[in-house]
Amino acid sequence: MSSIYRKPIMLQIIIFASVFIASLVHAAPSGAILYGQHCASCHGHNGKGGMGVPLALDSFQGSVSDDYLKKTIRFGRPGRVMPGFIHLSDAQIKAIVKHVRSFSSATPLQDSGLIVSGNPARGKDLYAQRCASCHGANGEGGKGTGVTFSRPRDLPIIAPGLNNSGFLSSASDSLIKSTLMNGREGTPMQSFLKQGMTEQDINDVVSYIRSFEKRAVSAAPAKNEDEQAVIIMDSPHDLKTTLAQVKSAAIAKNFRIIRTQELEQGLVEKGKENSNEVMVFFCNFETLNKVLAIDPRLGLFLPCRITVVEKAGKVQVMSINPRYLSALYNNAELDTACDEMYNTYVEIIEEATL
Numbered sequence: 001m002s003s004i005y006r007k008p009i010m011l012q013i014i015i016f017a018s019v020f021i022a023s024l025v026h027a028a029p030s031g032a033i034l035y036g037q038h039c040a041s042c043h044g045h046n047g048k049g050g051m052g053v054p055l056a057l058d059s060f061q062g063s064v065s066d067d068y069l070k071k072t073i074r075f076g077r078p079g080r081v082m083p084g085f086i087h088l089s090d091a092q093i094k095a096i097v098k099h100v101r102s103f104s105s106a107t108p109l110q111d112s113g114l115i116v117s118g119n120p121a122r123g124k125d126l127y128a129q130r131c132a133s134c135h136g137a138n139g140e141g142g143k144g145t146g147v148t149f150s151r152p153r154d155l156p157i158i159a160p161g162l163n164n165s166g167f168l169s170s171a172s173d174s175l176i177k178s179t180l181m182n183g184r185e186g187t188p189m190q191s192f193l194k195q196g197m198t199e200q201d202i203n204d205v206v207s208y209i210r211s212f213e214k215r216a217v218s219a220a221p222a223k224n225e226d227e228q229a230v231i232i233m234d235s236p237h238d239l240k241t242t243l244a245q246v247k248s249a250a251i252a253k254n255f256r257i258i259r260t261q262e263l264e265q266g267l268v269e270k271g272k273e274n275s276n277e278v279m280v281f282f283c284n285f286e287t288l289n290k291v292l293a294i295d296p297r298l299g300l301f302l303p304c305r306i307t308v309v310e311k312a313g314k315v316q317v318m319s320i321n322p323r324y325l326s327a328l329y330n331n332a333e334l335d336t337a338c339d340e341m342y343n344t345y346v347e348i349i350e351e352a353t354l
Helices: 003-026 031-038 066-075 090-101 120-130 165-170 173-182 199-215 239-252 285-294 296-301 322-326 334-352
Strands: 230-235 256-262 277-283 304-311 314-320
Touching (some): 031 090, 066 090, 066 165, 173 199, 230 334, 239 256, 239 277, 239 314, 322 334
Antiparallel strands (some): 304 314
């Protein structure tokens, strides 16, 4: 084919490719894809819940506005497992909300923008009588996550924290009032009108909840930016001696040795593992139950494990740093538990490397 014919064809291809690429760049974000990436692991692929609240409940969908959902995604719940997705664009958050709405045919709450006027002092007394047993004396919310292991089995979800800056920034007065008046079917939250409270009683409780803004939880768990991801110490002993001392130190801390294996076991062909990289697994079942009850996600790095590595005649002992990981979970209750785990790892490693 002569060049005189090839040029128009190539020009058409270039133009088509440019238009196609531009259409991809400017295409509306996919709410389903974004939801799968950022939300499904906690709220379920169909919005039926798990660690996060069930979003597919008609009673939930009918009691919240799109604005509430958008702000909840943006701000999250500091210290309460739900992170804030500050890196997502407004268009991406809007697409996620649209996808969440596809889980239910319920009509979304049309927020009136009403500012509730009530008596917060009286609302405080009513809150103590009617709300504190689930939401906490100071609005801190129920303990644990939505996973069955970490919550009472008779509760399908954990009561949210009401003194939380993320909640108070997302929930309008009319949304809080509507929830109190109507309840949410399928959850422990019942209609307080049906339980005998008057509308004025509810206004007073709303006013008290709004007063939490003066002392709302707004700081997420410590980011531990100065912490290293891994605890590492040099050992003056050979590999075999160091392994024996790791086990002895763990047992002295009331841990049970579960197994010892090459680090590469299961990652390479059997028999080709590096015998100079060995991992010791150990556990204290009381401690295990305690931390899993706070947040089952800690199971990702439990039971406890310490790795001993020998390279070029140098032996090092290392473990994951729980303080570093605690910042990833957005659960303030984990800070103390992770501090305790950190101290335990350090004490065992120090004793093993004396």
